[in-house]
Amino acid sequence: MMAFGQTRKTLDASSTPGVWTPVNAFLKNNKALAAIVFLSIFPFLMPYEALAVKILVFGLYALGFNLLFGYTGMLSFGHAAFLGAGAYGAGMVIVHLRAPFLLAIAGGVSLAALVAVVMGLLSIRTRGIYFSMVTLALSQCIYYLIYNAESWTGGENGLRGINISTVGLLGIQINFLDPILRYYVIFVFVALALWFLARILASPFGAVLEAIRENEKRAAACGYNVASAKLLSFVLSGAFCGLAGALWAVHLSVVPIETVYYLTSGEAVIMCLLGGMGTYFGPFVGAAIYLLFEDVLTLQTSHWQLYLGILFVLCVLFFPRGVWGSLTDWTSRR
Amino acid sequence: MATTLLQTEGLTKRFGHFVALDNVSVGFREGELAAVIGPNGAGKSTFFNVLSGSFPPTAGRLTFEGRDISGLPQHAFTRCGIAKSFQITNVFPNLPALENVRIAVQARYARLNIWTPRRKLTEVIDDAAALMEATGILPHARRTASSLAHGEQRALEIAMALASNPRLLLLDEPTAGMSPEETRAMMDLIARLARERTIILVEHKMKLVMGLCQRLIVLHHGQLLAVGTPEEIRAHPSVRRVYLGQRH
Numbered sequence: 001m002m003a004f005g006q007t008r009k010t011l012d013a014s015s016t017p018g019v020w021t022p023v024n025a026f027l028k029n030n031k032a033l034a035a036i037v038f039l040s041i042f043p044f045l046m047p048y049e050a051l052a053v054k055i056l057v058f059g060l061y062a063l064g065f066n067l068l069f070g071y072t073g074m075l076s077f078g079h080a081a082f083l084g085a086g087a088y089g090a091g092m093v094i095v096h097l098r099a100p101f102l103l104a105i106a107g108g109v110s111l112a113a114l115v116a117v118v119m120g121l122l123s124i125r126t127r128g129i130y131f132s133m134v135t136l137a138l139s140q141c142i143y144y145l146i147y148n149a150e151s152w153t154g155g156e157n158g159l160r161g162i163n164i165s166t167v168g169l170l171g172i173q174i175n176f177l178d179p180i181l182r183y184y185v186i187f188v189f190v191a192l193a194l195w196f197l198a199r200i201l202a203s204p205f206g207a208v209l210e211a212i213r214e215n216e217k218r219a220a221a222c223g224y225n226v227a228s229a230k231l232l233s234f235v236l237s238g239a240f241c242g243l244a245g246a247l248w249a250v251h252l253s254v255v256p257i258e259t260v261y262y263l264t265s266g267e268a269v270i271m272c273l274l275g276g277m278g279t280y281f282g283p284f285v286g287a288a289i290y291l292l293f294e295d296v297l298t299l300q301t302s303h304w305q306l307y308l309g310i311l312f313v314l315c316v317l318f319f320p321r322g323v324w325g326s327l328t329d330w331t332s333r334r
Numbered sequence: 335m336a337t338t339l340l341q342t343e344g345l346t347k348r349f350g351h352f353v354a355l356d357n358v359s360v361g362f363r364e365g366e367l368a369a370v371i372g373p374n375g376a377g378k379s380t381f382f383n384v385l386s387g388s389f390p391p392t393a394g395r396l397t398f399e400g401r402d403i404s405g406l407p408q409h410a411f412t413r414c415g416i417a418k419s420f421q422i423t424n425v426f427p428n429l430p431a432l433e434n435v436r437i438a439v440q441a442r443y444a445r446l447n448i449w450t451p452r453r454k455l456t457e458v459i460d461d462a463a464a465l466m467e468a469t470g471i472l473p474h475a476r477r478t479a480s481s482l483a484h485g486e487q488r489a490l491e492i493a494m495a496l497a498s499n500p501r502l503l504l505l506d507e508p509t510a511g512m513s514p515e516e517t518r519a520m521m522d523l524i525a526r527l528a529r530e531r532t533i534i535l536v537e538h539k540m541k542l543v544m545g546l547c548q549r550l551i552v553l554h555h556g557q558l559l560a561v562g563t564p565e566e567i568r569a570h571p572s573v574r575r576v577y578l579g580q581r582h
Contacts, residue, residue, distance in 0.1 A: 199448070199449060202451045202452060203451065204445070204450065204455065207433070207436070207437050208437070208445065211426055211429075211437045214428055214429060215426050217408075217424060218425065218426060220407075221386075221409075221417070221418060221495075222437060222497070223412035224441055224445060225407070229445075236448075
């Protein structure tokens with residue numbers, strides 16, 4: 001019997017070292033750390049703090065969506081339901097229960113996870129386009145539910161009055177009205193989510209998700225219960241998007257009804273594809289491109305979505321791996 | 335006398351009005367290397383798919399080690415000790431070859447663990463490397479599965495099937511589409527694997543299984559035509575009529 005510890009070392013060694021090899025190796029092994037460091041200086045790179053917060057929150061939303069789409073291979077058109085459940089969940093806890101900040105975030109995430117369990121149980125048996133359609137239909141059900149539960153959710157006018165002036169974190173009272181402090185409060189939650197996501201992707205379960213994306217039949221033949229792995233992926237994805245929603249609610253201090261509308265689900269798909277599906281940081285890059293584009297172009301023209309559409313088509317045609325995916329491919333070939 | 339490992343009783347599979355498998359009762363003994371043969375459309379693949387848990391039989395029973403397993407989901411078959419390789423190469427195309435086998439091995443250790451980093455499960459990596467060594471594909475461990483040659487992909491698939499440490503290995507046309515050299519290498523591999531476990535293979539090429547297997551099961555039009563040693567099958571009048579009469 002040969003020593004397989006030795007084999008493992010030779011298996012790990014990179015074949016052709018290039019200029020970018022050390023950088024790539026570092027980024028690969030410290031994904032979460034690199035992303036968190038970058039996001040900690042991010043507000044100083046943006047024209048104003050509110051845009052930085054928006055990118056932070058929607059980056060997390062796209063990231064959660066990517067867990068299901070990019071890593072498990074399931075294209076959902078209903079993720080607005082989780083963003084919405086997180087936002088309304090957190091908002092209602094503050095407005096109706098007058099509960100503190102942390103409880104509101106926990107409430108939002110829990111509600112989103114609960115909605116994900118129900119939607120997941122009803123949809124994961126279907127595949128491909130049928131899965132997309134079922135998730136779209138179910139998310140529209142959630143939309144009408146929220147639209148009609150006016151006394152709880154504010155209905156058409158959205159949920160108003162989510163006023164938070166100070167946030168108690170680790171015994172320190174932080175002024176939430178200060179834009180830069182607000183960014184860093186939200187950043188703490190996004191950083192935790194990034195770290196948790198990196199652990200999920202590096203775990204045995206992360207490998208099962210990739211196996212399902214690659215070949216569902218083979219994954220089952222290996223002895224994996226594909227249905228329960230899919231459901232867990234669906235619920236985790238929903239919980240990440242729910243956290244994004246909860247943070248969005250406390251940032252805006254109002255939840256517009258559009259948050260749960262199906263167009264918001266489409267935004268997750270666009271951001272994910274722009275940045276690079278199945279890459280760790282791609283969805284963030286996609287969210288940044290999308291929102292910066294929107295921010296700059298809405299000042300010039302009301303038809304900004306036309307130009308965004310052109311950008312999207314070009315990206316899908318020439319960078320099918322997305323901006324971030326293509327960049328990491330390019331550096332790994334150097 | 336060896337004990338029966340897998341037993342079918344009146345196994346029937348219908349697709350609409352078409353009867354693909356008609357009342358097949360046959361037993362497979364522990365430790366044997368058996369082959370299911372038959373002309374095109376004899377129901378070989380359907381039989382294989384029912385035995386390996388791809389779909390449940392319409393009627394009849396399937397028992398493994400005395401336990402009724404008909405109708406269990408695919409992953410339950412694997413967990414109770416039945417593994418298979420597919421007729422059409424069925425791997426994780428965009429993942430490295432080693433990761434393909436590692437994922438298959440991992441199913442024995444950790445399935446829904448979302449916390450421990452997978453590189454810390456070193457015994458999984460070691461087992462995967464050992465399986466690749468045994469099937470002769472360790473030199474290609476770092477290559478993407480889809481970039482391997484056809485014969486190497488088939489060997490990879492067998493390494494993945496062996497990962498669950500099965501007591502019964504089912505192989506569906508393991509040499510389909512292979513060159514003569516690849517076929518010979520595959521046959522050697524199967525003979526080697528057969529020393530330690532029960533193997534049932536479904537094969538179209540009659541000549542190949544004649545020299546390799548101890549027992550042959552001949553299907554025709556979904557029915558059991560004959561069971562016996564290669565010599566008995568060669569001498570069987572109805573097998574000669576339906577099978578050997580054609581130039582195979």
